[in-house]
Amino acid sequence: MQSDASSNEPIIEINDVTKIYGSDVRAVDNVSLTVNRGEFFALLGPSGCGKTTLLRMLAGFETPTEGKVIIDGNDMADVQANKRPVNMVFQSYAVFPHMTVAQNVGYGLKIDGVAKKEISARVEEALELVKLGGLGARMPDELSGGQRQRVALARALIKRPSVLLLDEPLSALDAKLREAMQLELVRLQKTVGITFVIVTHDQAEALSMADRVAVMESGIVRQVASPAELYEHPASRFVGDFIGQINLFNGNASPAGDGKVNVSAAPLSDQVLDGTTTGPVCVAVRPEKVSVSRDKPTDSNLLSTQGSVADIAYYGGYSNLYVDVGAADPVLAEITNAERGIGPGYAQGETVWVSWRPEDTLLFAE
Amino acid sequence: MDNWRKSPAAFWASFIPPTLWLLAFFLAPLSLIWAFSFGVKTGITDIDITWTFQQYARALEPLYLGIFAKSLWMAGVTTLICLIVAFPVAIAIVFAPPKARMWLLLLVILPFWTNLLIRTYALIAVLRTRGHVNFTLEWVWENTNGFLTFIGLGSFNLIGERFEPLALLYNNTAVVVGLVYVALPFMVLPLYAALDRLDRSLIEASLDLGAGHIRTFWSVVVPLALPGIASGIVITFIPTLGSYLTPDLLGGTDSQMIANVIERQFKSANDWPFGAALSFLLMYATFFGLALRALLTKREGMGDRT
Known part of the structure; x- marks a missing residue:
């Protein structure tokens, strides 16, 4: 699904980023990547390959041991997670269990001091966008897994971030729902025009959704290419074997x-x-x-x-x-x-x- | 649990001994005391159970109500201080590296391994006029005074002519300090349990959505830790309310709590019926607190639905 919306203007630049845990565990090893504005970008790799660590460095939950992360032209080195122009959909969804759906979705706007009236209008709009219209008064424990994920999506999108980060967003859903959500995420991305960076270990998911995919193995990016290029022209035996x-x-x-x-x-x-x-x-x-x-x-x-x-x-x-x-x-x-x-x-x-x-x-x- | 019907013998064998134990050593004496509370003293050891309410009427006189109120106040202040001190401690333990966590928890429960009486006497050694706190303060005073003399300000007596030891013992503050010291682990442990259960990604989600750490603490951590906070308050407040040893050893003449009064009725005053009535009033107050807590959590649970 090659998108026309993506440009060649970079929105994320990852320059020689390394993350070392303890004394010698190189979770991310000298990675350089560019994600373009409006792109649907996937970080693909087996578990433990460093893709989630890389995503968390974009979100600001981990700091690179070496290297630079630039988002929207600004160096993120001294920018805390709560000040970054990115929002994240967590693997566990992390929907606040003590708040209603509407309070969850409106949380970010409330923090920003947006007027109550505007919050409720934008919450309603965001819920419509993820097809949860009218469920604002529900509590999270009254929702299905798929619905909770939509709440997490709406909550992250409502702040109109430069980049939306998704950490294995579909891994907890059953096969049928996962396929439907794949299509829906692509539709959503085209609708809102926000750059999506998704982390996944499922190659079918990455191939079917992303404009470009970075294949990672033991902290190293092995190849960055479009899905068709990855499949037909894998750069190495690992990539060829991992994809398809x-x-x-x-x-x-x-x-x-x-x-x-x-x-x-x-x-x-x-x-x-x-x-x-x-x-x-x-x-x-x-x-x-x-x-x-x-x-x-x-x-x-x-x-x-x-x-x-x-x-x-x-x-x-x-x-x-x-x-x-x-x-x-x-x-x-x-x-x-x-x-x-x-x-x-x-x-x-x-x-x-x-x-x-x-x-x-x-x-x-x- | 549902297969006890299949082996009734095993069920009764495990059911009867503890039941008998509770009947013999808990319910029977409790009933006896309950009956005493409706009696009058007729001799040195004779009690006539006349089903009168006069002991309760006497317990509700202003003098005793005042002591009840004072006990509630002391227990309340202690619980509040425990909550304020224990929260950061619990957070620190939860976020400590897994290896350190075990040792930190051990440090929290370590005092339980020492007899309360010994710990309280140790506290006396710390707080008394010629105790460790005052020694330290005196040392600071002498050095400051020496320094002032050295720079030529010695004759102005800026920090007093001589060191006056602080009266840290035998007053209400000493009792609260002692009670906080004894009760703190009871607050730390339920808070730790509640915070440990908290999904870290909820905190990260709050930060991700733009909230600072303080905002995240109040709008995510505290609401989700409420069950732990409630448990901590209950199991700190109730034993503190009935504490006897700490006010007895650390308190002054005006810092007696209700348990000290009860003890006096059973011992020096030899007025068992009155002591029994006070005991039961204390127990009813505790039940009332527990019922209130159950009611509040129930309403909160229902409030979540609307």
Whole structure:
């Protein structure tokens, strides 16, 4: 969902930020990032990768050990959390249990000394925005989890922050509600035009919502790119493996001249591919790029190998075929079940050929 | 709990001994005292239970009502001071690193391991005319005086001709100091429990929405700690109201509390019926306080809904 609203004007600049806990735990390790105004930006990574620490440094709940955080052109080094032009939606929602929905949403405005009349008008407006109109008098314990999250959203958005920070906002919701909220968050972001920075460990969530995603691993940003770029052109084996599913073959590459390398990675041998990486490498291909056939593919340009069908997993619209080709892991091929009643059309144990185009092949240095 | 029906023998075996214990050693003597409170003294050890209210009438005379009021006042002041002192202590413990937290809690409950009588005598050693506080003050006075003499102001007696020790003992202040010292852990522990349960992200949310630390304290921390505050007040106030040893040892002639009067009725005055009536009035006052608290929390709970 590439947005047109985002510009190239940076609203957040993270410059060489490092956060060290204790004496040597580098939670965030020399991270530099730019988030543009109006962008829906995701920090994606496995748990413990430092994404939440980075978000909390934007909010002002953690201070960087080294480096600078600039929001809206101002250095945040000496700016306390309560003075920053950002608001946050907490993972636990952190809705005040002793206040009504309206008091929760209006809390920030009350702190700012906004007139009572304006507060109630803006609270009503904010509640309409998150589809909670008319529930202002309820107490939080009378709301469902999804509704409490909407209260947290309205409460953070009502102050019209420069940036809205969301810490794993959907992790506590069930699958169906989560999907609906993903779409709704995108809609909301387009409506209010505020920059969103979301932290998530769920790659599907990041890919479907964000304009750009930063993939983090052990405190380091591995790649910052659009979802399509991340999926189709992962910068490293880690990114390729973390985002979606991927087939990996370990091997070696030697220079073949003219911007090409000669790769041998069992069961593939002597394949000439575009690239400059030599030495130990990893050949990778996405499962939906892999074709399965009974006969040897006639196109000699294709990378192909023979194997036997080890497992078939049927998912309705598509099937996953696991083909044992003698490598460490079976090759995963995603086959669209285009014709009714046939399914993938292969039987377990059947000998088949798997093949894919050289331009769909990824080459990572090991 | 619902399967006691399946093994009634086990149920009765565990139910009967404590029940008998309570009946024999709590309810029976209490009933006896209750009955005494409706009697009159007819001899040195003879009490005639005539179901008269005269002991209660006498207990409600201004002299005793005054002592009741004074006890309520002393317990109230003590509770308030405890609350003010204990809140920062509880916050400090909650926000301390997990390792230090255990040691800090241990320090809070450490006094319980020492006999109250010994602790109170120790306090006397601190507060008396030739006690540690006055020694320290005297030392400060002498050094200041020496300094003034040194700079040539010695002859003006700016800080008095000689050191006058402060009268820190045998007055109401000493009693309150002692009561606060004894009751403080009872306030710290429930406050700590309430604050420990508090979701930290609520505090962060308040800061995030622009509130300062003081504003956050009053509009988020205190309201959410109210159950702990209420428990702390109750379990500080009630034992303090009936305290006997502290006012007896640290108080002066005018700082006796109701428990001291009750003790005198049972011992030196040998007027058990009157002592019993005073005891029961004290107990009724306590019940009234507990009922009031239950009523308030109930109304507060209902107020949340509207």
